[in-house]
Amino acid sequence: MTNVRVRFAPSPTGDLHIGGVRTALFNWLFAKNKNGKFILRIEDTDEARSTRTYVKVILDAMKWLKLDWDEGPGNDGNLKYSPYYQMERKEKGIYQKYADELIAKKFAYYCYCTPEEVDTMRKKAHVNRIPPKYDGRCRYLTLEQIEQKKKEGKIPVIRFKMPNTGTIILNDIIRGDVKFDNFLLDDFVIIKANGIPTYNFACVVDDYLMEITHVLRGDDHISNAPKQMHIYNALNWKMPEFAHLAMILGSDGSRLSKRHGHMSVLEYRKEGYLQEALINYLALLGWSTENSQQVFTIEEMKRKFAIERCGTSPSIFDPMKLLWLNGEKIRSKDPEEIYELFVDWINYTGNVKLIENWDTELLKKAIFLERDKIRLLKDILSLVDFFFNKDVDYKEEAVQTVLTAEKLKDIAKIVLTESSIRLSKHYDFSAISLEKYARDLAVEKNIKTSQVFHPIRVAISGRKQGPSLFHMMEVMGKKEVIRRINITIDKFFI
């Protein structure tokens, strides 16, 4: 078998979104699995909407996701296939050349109809309940008629001449044979009036010239397949294999859009999702292994990915599962790695000042203590900030239910006062010593050990939940613990 070459071809008209990442990912995984090449091509033929900014945004997103490309922007070592921006290719006359060839072979023709005229045709067809399409009136223009149009200053588009009869069969890797009736197909535009090729044409020309062997793309493109196949045939080109992936839908079952929550991969990055979590989760939508494995390393995915095991039915994006997977990935890392990830994240979000006074070693220890609770990198901020804030931020609810409640306040006062004295004088902060202290005090005052621990936790952290008291104290240091307990006594019991 020839070497696999696949491509991801985004158009720079917006951020890279979830659906795009999925398409890119499956192409990338397929390439990696087959030891083939993954190519990135920028389809910037939409003059009005394409921007350089979006090109950069997409490239940055691909880099963050670590979906590295063998050929593409910034990496066109192979002159045989470059450039990888369609507008640059257009400047070289690549598309015009094949459009001219199609005209010469009578597979395409100039059309002088205005967009308004074509629109009217389609509307009429809709009313008549027949498939909406261009009626082909410019197909057989005589030379005189063409001269006349030119004299009137009309600028033509080039349309592909679709056969009126017969069927064309797409043999899709995932879906099997899909039949299309040629009669229903439009004489679609291949070169616009401004000389720029349309998607369906540019895509075919580039896939051919770049020797793409497999086209994996979203299901929403399946109706483009027959049009593109006719071009391959007209030009006598060998077709790539096609595989149409089932769509990812929003929670209400409709096409994923902004109202379903985050769309852009950048937003996920900002929230503190890990690249590998997003990748793992997206791989689960539409692809599965025999044993329904859920958590994969990137290497594992590359090894196990199989296009044959991609499903045909659409799937709904589930943010909860992604969140769980993100926590799962974070838990699997050691504190050092999480710290690095956290620093990267905080740099990315531009909030470095939030942690500029935080001691690095203390932060690493704190991360270690709270690791199991981190689901998003941004959680770290609120999980460990109390270690670094000299003034305890007492949570209203915690104070009320643990320190100042009528039934508990006397006990809380005694516990804190005794703790302040005994901890500073008689106990070191080892786990054993602390347990003994708590037990002794509990027996002495006839209360539960938890009634010893809880007030202390609120006193030094301001909250009811946190790491075990022993760990917390160990990391915070004896002096600081005593200081905070004393401040709490002053604040609430004097």
Place this chain on the structure above:
RNA sequence: GCUGCCAUCGUCUAGCGGUUUAGGACAUCGCCCUCUCAAGGCGAAGAUCACGGGUUCAAAUCCCGUUGGCAGCGCCA
């Protein structure tokens, strides 16, 4: 409207004619662990395999139809 695609727990999915009292994962609930919150362990609940017909000794699995959902129908990609 036309054309195409799809249909297993709320969600992601396993399942390729008998091994299925339909398995796993997320979410939900309970128990255990425990100084709290998590994490972890154990368990529960949750799917008349969209519906209706066939084919077959046997169907979630094959065929046909119906219904529903989604997508496409641009001088956008």
